[in-house]
Amino acid sequence: MSTLSLTINYTTTFRDNWQLQTGVIILFVLIVLTIGANIFATYDPDAQGDLLQDRYLSPSTSHIFGTDKFGRDVFSRVLYGGRLSLMLAISVVVLSLIFGLLYGGVAAYAGGWIDTAMMRLLDFWLAFPAIFLIMTVVALFRPSPASLVIILSAIGWMETARFVRADVLTLKNQEFIIAAQCLGYHPLRILLHHLLPNCWAPVLATAPLKVAEMILLESSLSFLGIGIQPPLASWGTIINDGRVALFDAWWISLFPGVFIMLTVIGFNFLGEGLRRKSKLNSR
Numbered sequence: 001m002s003t004l005s006l007t008i009n010y011t012t013t014f015r016d017n018w019q020l021q022t023g024v025i026i027l028f029v030l031i032v033l034t035i036g037a038n039i040f041a042t043y044d045p046d047a048q049g050d051l052l053q054d055r056y057l058s059p060s061t062s063h064i065f066g067t068d069k070f071g072r073d074v075f076s077r078v079l080y081g082g083r084l085s086l087m088l089a090i091s092v093v094v095l096s097l098i099f100g101l102l103y104g105g106v107a108a109y110a111g112g113w114i115d116t117a118m119m120r121l122l123d124f125w126l127a128f129p130a131i132f133l134i135m136t137v138v139a140l141f142r143p144s145p146a147s148l149v150i151i152l153s154a155i156g157w158m159e160t161a162r163f164v165r166a167d168v169l170t171l172k173n174q175e176f177i178i179a180a181q182c183l184g185y186h187p188l189r190i191l192l193h194h195l196l197p198n199c200w201a202p203v204l205a206t207a208p209l210k211v212a213e214m215i216l217l218e219s220s221l222s223f224l225g226i227g228i229q230p231p232l233a234s235w236g237t238i239i240n241d242g243r244v245a246l247f248d249a250w251w252i253s254l255f256p257g258v259f260i261m262l263t264v265i266g267f268n269f270l271g272e273g274l275r276r277k278s279k280l281n282s283r
Contacts, residue, residue, distance in 0.1 A: 005186060010072050017237040017273045018037065018270045019269045019270075019273035020269070020273025020274065021272065021273070022266075022269045022273075023208070023266050023267065023268070023269030023271075023272075023273055024269030024270065024273075026262055026263075026265065026266030026269065027259075027263070027266040027267065027270060029238075030082065030086075030168060030262060030263055030266065031086070033079055033082070034079055034080075034082035034083040034086055035083060037076070037079035037080045037082070037083050040079060040112075041073075041075065041076035041079050041080065042063075042064075042073060042075065042076060043063075043073035043075075043076045044073075044076065045072065045073070045076040045077040045079075045080040045081075045233055046072065046231050046233075047068045047072065047073075048071050048072055049071025049072065050066060050071060050072070051070070051071060053071075053280075054067055054071030055067060055068070055069050055070065055071045056068070056069060056245065056248065057071075058249075058251065060252055063075065065078060065251055065255045066249065066251040066252065068238075068241050068242065068249070068252050069244075069245065069249075074238070074252055074255060075237055075255070076258075077233045078235070078238060078255055078256050078259055080233055081234045081235050081238055081256065082144065082235060082259055082263075083086075083236065083257075084228065084232065084234050084236045084259075085215055085218055085219065085235050085236070085261070085263075086215070087157035087213035087217055088145055088148060088149060088152075088228075089211050089215045089218060090211055091149045091153075092148075092149055092152040092153050092156055092165035092214045093156065093207055093210045093211050093214060095149065095153040095156075095157075095159070096152075096153050096156035096157040096159055096160060096210065097203055097204075097207060097210075099153070099157040099160075099161075100156075100157035100158065100159070100160025100161040100163075100164060100203075101160060101161075101164050101196055101199065101203060102196075103118065103122075103157065103161040103164075103166055104160065104161035104162060104163065104164030104165035104166075104168065105165070105168050105191055105195060105196050105199070106118070106191065107119060107161070107165050108164070108165040108166075108167075108168035108169045108172065109168055109172055109187065109190070109191050109195060115165075119165070120187065122158055122161060122162070125155075125158060126158055130155045130217075131220075133155060134151055134152070134155065134217075134221065134226075137151050138151065138221070138226045138227075139226075142229075143227060143228070143229055144220075144222070144229070145228065145232070148218065148221070148227060149230070152214060152217065152218070154187060156210065156214065160203060160206075160210075163202070163203065163206070164196075164199050164203065167198070167199045167202065168195050168196075168199065171195055171198055171199075172195060176194065177190060177194060177195065180194055186265045204274070205270070205271065205274040205275045206271065207277075208268070208270040208271035208274065209267065209268060209271040210268040211267050212263070212267035212268055212271075215235075215260060215263055215264060216260070216264060216266075218234065218236060219234065219235050219239070219260055220232045220236065221236065222235070222236025222237045222239075222240065223236040223237070223239050223240045223243075224240075226239065235256040235259060236256075237254065238253070238256040239252075239253045239256050239257060241253075242254075
């Protein structure tokens with residue numbers, strides 16, 4: 001198939017896939033706003049105003065999302081907080097997918113007692129409720145963006161490992177793998193160059209859903225006070241700031257909540273669109 005026909009096929013698939021289109025549009029707008037926070041934000045997100053005149057101001061032309069208890073501009077904090085939340089969630093998912101891909105691939109291709117031992121270790125980790133495991137680790141170490149990435153990555157790879165293991169168990173008996181073994185290729189080369197690349201497509205289709213999951217998890221942890229710590233802002237910490245004045249200053253929690261909702265919807269649409277596209281391509 002020529003490059004032109006591939007381009008036409010991809011363009012047609014994208015045009016006919018309304019879920020993929022919706023997800024791309026929503027996420028494009030959100031990413032532009034958050035990555036360009038220093039351009040679109042009207043105030044310094046950490047700059048405090050006059051506590052007598054600027055605190056708990058309702059949305060207006062000067063502060064379109066209002067201000068919080070310290071007189072800080074909520075719109076600016078939402079944009080900068082979104083940048084941190086998105087970067088953290090995407091970093092977690094990238095690390096989780098890489099480790100899960102390697103772990104599941106090694107377990108399935110090695111087989112025998114190695115596969116059994118690795119899967120029982122995986123079952124052991126899965127037996128712990130994720131939220132309690134996170135709370136325990138965070139209680140021992142002061143939470144920071146870097147430590148949160150490590151902690152969330154440590155619990156986010158297990159589903160991917162199971163998924164990849166199932167694929168590799170099917171693929172390793174295919175003729176092209178047997179041919180590579182007969183040619184004397186090293187097992188590591190077979191795994192990295194022949195098996196795992198054939199598992200990328202379904203894994204990548206689930207990546208947007210995992211990003212949405214991690215954004216919700218990070219927001220929940222920050223809302224509980226065991227995630228991102230002040231003065232850094234994330235969507236969860238901003239919602240937590242507005243919790244004490246929810247009825248009098250509803251805008252503080254509303255707007256970051258709307259951004260979280262739109263982000264999760266966008267990633268879910270993107271994931272569903274990619275899944276649908278991969279199904280069409282496999283036919």
